[in-house]
Amino acid sequence: MIRILKSLALLLIVATAGLPALAQDAVFETPALNTGLGPVPDRIDRDTPRAAMASFLRAADDEDWSAAAHLLDLGELPPSRQAAEGPRLAHHLYDVIDRKAVLDWSALLNRPDALQIQGGDTEATAGDPRRSLLLRDLPLDVAPVEIRLNRLQPEGTDQPVWVFPVETVRHVPALHEMYGPSQFELALPEAMRTKTVGGLMRWEWIGLPVLIVAAVLLGWTVHRTLRLARRHAQGRIATGILAASSKPLIIASVTGLIWWVTSNVFVFSGRIDVFLAPAIATGFVTAALLFIVSSIEALLNGLVAPGEDVDLTLAKQAESRVLATRLNAARRVLVVVVFLIGAGVVLSSADLANNLGLSLLASAGAVTIVLGFAARNVLGNIMASLQIALNQSARVGDRVVYKGELCHVERINMTFVQLRNWDSTRLIVPVEEFASETFSNWTLQDPAMLRVLKLKLDPHADIDALRRVFDEVLDHVATLEIGQNLGDLDGSSVNVAEQDIFGIEVWFSIPCADPNSSWEVACAVREKLVARAAQMERDSGTPIFASAAAAGAA
Template structure:
């Protein structure tokens, strides 16, 4: 009994896969009886020869031979000869204009078996009975142009033809992608091939379209300039100036898009470049719009040394707003670049099959690109980190490697610092966030400037302290710096140490704003030196140590 069960299981293992395997062709009752026997120049044994037969016959104007590559089974037998030629002519027009043929997918085997293939190609090593040539958009669902392998009857060899589903979509495809109304009115001579597979009307129409786009861009530029000059607000003028170029690009791109869909339905040689260029145009316009408008707002509302000085203490909220605006600009820029790259790749036939999957997958190419751009990506993420944690905001006064600067711009990959003398320091964002820096503006802009002096031990400290507080009072009365000196209670004089040369005396000068603290410190130091000289003259004793250069070293 056990031996019998094992035998049955073995039989099932071999029989079930064989029964589940589908035939390498579609069985049909008959094929194009209304066309008669196909002529000798019709070869439909392999997908490559079938498509080559169709294109060769169409180029020669032999539409009867071309119609033999169409499955006309849904058409009445008596109408197949007439309608077949019409459908063949229409399909050839669609293929010529919109289909970029990948002949490597149409091999020279009757079973279309793909010998080579990786783990991602599930049908490698198996015979094929249907091949997708191109998928074109139609309303409401796309239409697939396919070649199917059919067997008309038991005694007939299988052949490759355009199936009934594709034939049924030909009129709609021709209406959407066939010649425009303008092209239909052109004389036959203009429809002949000129050079590079282009027709004469395309060689004439394309330069005219380019000239029209230049004229449109010039008109939009003049319009924006006129509107910009009529405004008396700097921010409006800045935004209009930033929008002008993206508007020109978007308008020219729209002109090409409309012209290529309704006026000039170009052939595949132009369409293969025109479609991705239209996508690039829109992506570029959106990207420039984001960057230009954000920069215009920063330059005219929030930038230092303009109508609003972010370095001033009272504009702490404005510094945060400017930094957040920069963060939004960077996030939108990254999003537009990623999505736009996917759109451009998916619209270009040379990259069909890559498209958005490159950006979404963790494949080898993505890893290679990520490794090559790791420094750039690291800087981008670091700039987003600064924008989110607000450790350094636009307009903040910082000390970077001993240089007193303020943050002028936080770019995508670097930070632009402005030094006290007007020079700019460019720091990669990754380096900036990995180093320790001092931020004078992050919490409370008020600060103490410490002035360090060395005096002789016998110096009258009480007189020196009194002179220091008089200096502070004089500064508060100063017309220029009076408002920059802090509270009197925060001023102090402390003896912090001593050595062989004398005593160390530190004067703590309160400052309200880090941007003017250097000026307050310089003025205080000058007045303290003068006051010390007066004390020295009154006592007749030197209060500053007298040391030789070698001793001081």
């Protein structure tokens, strides 16, 4: 037992002794570090990543660029030039970081070995000492440039330090040329470049509102110009393309102005650029994809669609109704595909996770949950709209009875169905609700149908005489203009359907060829039938209508 305990103790001592060596190995060895800069000032702390970055920012705020230069590895410069070039490079690097890098201080640990304790299996570097930390990737020419902090250990020293490596320092001039202050900004008075509230310079508080006003004016000008061009355009396709390109061109022009100004005139600091960069990427992608969708819709409407002058409610337009509904389905598929492509392009090009510094957004699962929860109603309506368009349960132009309302399906949009009532009023129904409710489609399958007039009559009424009168009324209506919508008159009938203490209920069945006009036909027949029945009552003296059951008539 004693031998086993001694063995375990020996293993523990060996493992413990190896930990410092493991941490010590997590460094980059270098022959020397900034020998041309002289002693490191007391204000510079390079022991941990957080202390090194904080020292760099404090020295920059005080414009002590000589001290800030000690945070850069100037190994590619001769020692004789380090004292002269180092402060300038430190100044330029600070300009780039201040304008384009939003620091995630949680990643800059206050440990010499930068060992990340939390994370477990979900973090690849958890539990391991690190010698290099990525702060930001910035596009430059062909490949992006990494802004990093590396842990270096010069020869002959026992204390490693955290500095910006030579791989970052060598690209500082090019980065500053692209992301540093513009010539316009450098020409401003020093007072305008002084930082004020929120860490923003005075010119930023003035330049941002000016940029917004200029973008609004440009968008308004483009809108007016396109509207004037649309008025003078000839041809349905040309007019449609101009109308379709209106919004994309407005968005593209406004986004282009903001992009050009923020790249060449007003290079805003990171606190503003963190929102502008994703907004610019979103604007360009939205304009491009919206133009594609709108142009395809305009071409489909001009080359394939039935046309605005075609009455889809007519029976002879059955094929046009199917075509219009299938075009709606194609639009929905196109919009969904374009939305997914656009979302992917925006998320990748805008680099939202790095720009915003939110580790939560870097998780694909979290993004899916957030977007799915926020857009569940919209996505539900879109999928219900696509379902209706594909299964053809309700087509554009169909006559339907929805919640007791007799309507035509006028439009099936992405999120709502537009129904036109008999009095030309519109009923707007969310697509998901419309698809989940039971409705009657009079036009589906066989368009021919029977309209039934339900009249409450006196038990002493002469049904045979009323049957003859009904046939005469149908023959008369058939000679009128509306009579062309009557079906085969052999299908007409008169039946006593019910009876109660108030009288008998007689059903007069009218064959109709077109359900879209059946209501008007039924109204015309009802009018003439009631008039003839009233005349019979006066002539014979025998009651026909039930005196106490007027409310029962339909």
